[in-house]
Amino acid sequence: MTHADRPTLPPTPPQCPMASPLPTVRPNPFDPPTDLADHRGGEPIRPLAYPDGHTGWLVTGHALARSVLADPRFSAGSELKRAPVARPGADPFFGVPALPGWMVDMDPPAHTRVRRPLAGTFTAHRMKALRPRIEQLVDERLTAMADSRPPADLVERFALPVTSLAICELLGVPYGERAAFQRDSALLFSLDASAEDAALAMDRLDGFLRELTRSRRTRPGDDVLSMLVEDGTLSTEEIAGAGVLLLTAGHETTASSLALGTFALLSHPEQLAALKRDPALADNAVEELLRYLTIFHFGVPRTPLVDVELGGRLLRAGESVTVSLSAANRDPAKFADPDRLDLSRRTSGHLAFGHGIHQCLGRNLARIEMRVAFPALFRRFPDLALAVPPEEVPLAGDMGFYGVHRLPVTW
Incomplete structure (x- = not known):
């Protein structure tokens, strides 16, 4: 059509x-x-x-x-x-x-043309190769958290830095710019942002990524933006738009999943105990948390x-x-007793990342980050606990991605 x-x-x-x-x-x-x-x-x-x-x-x-x-x-x-x-x-x-490069808002053939050059970058094999670097990022953030005194906000000290660092390194975005892009990302996903504020946030992000893309034409690096420039399929505007999409969704969504998942595990001590006893359960635990929480x-x-x-x-x-x-993802016709968190459950077919040609491009990166982060967090802090009553944890129901605004924890 x-x-x-x-x-x-x-x-x-x-x-x-x-x-x-x-x-x-x-x-x-x-x-x-x-x-x-x-x-x-x-x-x-x-x-x-x-x-x-x-x-x-x-x-x-x-x-x-x-x-x-x-x-x-x-x-x-x-x-x-x-x-x-x-x-x-x-x-x-x-x-x-759709804005240039925003493949989530496109149908084929435009969607296919934008997504194809990126697909090879986010394969399970490529993301597995990134695992040692993810482990290093997680360890560095946990060490910094351990060197401080409790309590701490797990979103600010762990979930957001880990996911922001990972997507910045992958794309080739300077992490030093995080305050600006995290602010503008939050505006884009806020239900309370005005149309004017959201449009201005998009303009700032798009301008930032266009400048980075232009710089890769003369100073290429080992990153996704450079790869897209070298591929030559997409225009500068399309590369920048795809970059904004990957940058914003790539850190907001996984940070939400990490923080909300930690909240859920601390609120289900029997499931957390099972994960601590058997770290090999981590891969399946991540899938169950994705299904159960669906941000x-x-x-x-x-x-x-x-x-x-x-x-x-x-x-x-x-x-x-x-x-x-x-x-x-809570349909009992698909998952038995779906309202129960069960880290040993077979979760094949959950829709946390969507389905079909628009299934989340960054799903393999998100999985690696979560599979590394959850076991490492509870190894480093085996007595991690909420620092406030559960009802005082501020929930992010006012955002396009559900999660928590802050997660105060102690150890």
Whole structure:
């Protein structure tokens, strides 16, 4: 289907009386909103009331979620996307064509052209080769933390530095610029950021990455930006855009998973004890934590390009669809006793990184970072504990990626 053939955003009709807004109230820090499970049990696809008055669809069942994410009839194009929750900062980027290099907002063939030069960089084999360097970064941050007096914020002292250092080295971004790009990343993902502030944050990040990309044309290095310049497939603007995407998502998401995962382990002492007894459990533990916590808490937006029948419903071309990954990863039809954290569980098929051609490009890097970080953290600090009552840990429900703003710990 050509761009000219695409459906445009349909006019906003009166909302369907059976449609309800996306549930966002959580029963506890680790479980998705209770209403998501109620929807999935009775209707794994149901009408969803969007903040702009549009009536679309919410998918909560695992099988239907995989089907949508793998079906080329469902577009990821930003020009058709609607945010399922009120998010002024997303307004400049939805309803318009994708920014250069932002493959998550593109369909083939544009998506294929941007992603292909990057795919070889993030293979499991390449990420395995990075493991010694990740181990070194983790050890350095833990040593610095041990040299200080408790309590400490695990986000500030460990999770964010490890993930920021790793993605900076991989891309070729100076770590000394972290204060600026972490500030602007937070603005992009904040639900409370204004459209103006988010657009300015994107402009600053894009300008920063364009300058780095131009510098690689005369001073190449052993990094992803240099590799993309040498490949020659993408323009400077596209390389910079892909760089912004990888930099922002590459440290925010894994930092959230590390900090929230630590919170979950400290809150489930029997599971933490099992991990301490058997460090070889780490690989499987990471997959279970990814499934159980699923930080993409508002779901993945898609739009049918043609009329599609799904789960007994007729979805019209141009109607918005939100795929709830957190609900799908708690589907009892896929995972037995899904609301229980079980580090020994077989988690094959979880959707924490999405599915299909848009599955997270950095998933293998995130896995290596978490597989190294969790065992190392509890080896260095076997008596690590929360420094505040669990209910006082500030949750990041106001961000596009769920997690904690801070995790005060002691030892």
